[in-house]
Amino acid sequence: MATVFTKIINGELPGRFVYRDDKVAAFLTIEPVAYGHTLVVPIKEIDKWTDIEPELWAQCNDVAQKVGSAIIASFGSERAGYLIAGFEVPHAHIHVFPANDMSGYSLATVMKMDETDPAQMDAAAEKIRAALEAQGVDTGVETDNL
Template sequence: MPTVFSRIIAGELPGRFVWQDPEVTAFLTVAPLRPGHTLVVPRREIDRWTDAEGPLLARCVEVAQAVGQGVQRAWDAPRAGLVVAGFEVPHLHIHVAPVWDMSDFDFTKAKPEQDQSALDDAAGKLRAALLELGYEQARDTDRG
């Protein structure tokens, strides 16, 4: 059975994409820690990050770094946080979010965003920042 992330990537479920390349995609989470909280996900289903082949894991981290630069720019954040937790969905994903201090990593505060336009706005803001930084992978990200 496909994971929820595979279903988002396939277009079966909605997603607010900010990055597309042949191996990796990134989209906003529906339960953000802060606006701009993004998930970097390989297209291929891999449950644990420790099971990923080195080159694919490296590509995921490269994309996470680019997304991190974008969230810092878009929200004028002092840092971009990166977390690999792996319990929510059995599909490798890297959380990237703008952060100001350690309390921003408290996942108990992550709640589903009720205002869908807030997610749309955050995705647009992040895509614009990524494009300003020269990342063309942020263009044409309407679908996975």
């Protein structure tokens, strides 16, 4: 059975994509620790990050690093947090988020979906896409289809 991430990637569920290629997608999480909290996910459904083949894992990390730089530029955070947990959805993913301290590393502090402002979520995705494009990254996201 397809994971929720596969359903987002396949367009069966809505997603605020900031990056996509044929192997990796990056989209905002619906329960962020801060606006801009992005998930970097292999397109291929793999449960544990330790099971991802090295070339694909390297590509996921490359995308996560670019997204992290875009998050710092977009939100003025000191750093971009990077976290792998993987218990909530059985599809490997990297959490990348604005970080000024260690609080974002506790996923117990997330804003629930009904606590987020959809306009701020949309704006966060647009800021990250624009910052990626400013880095020279082809995001692969067609914004007129969002």
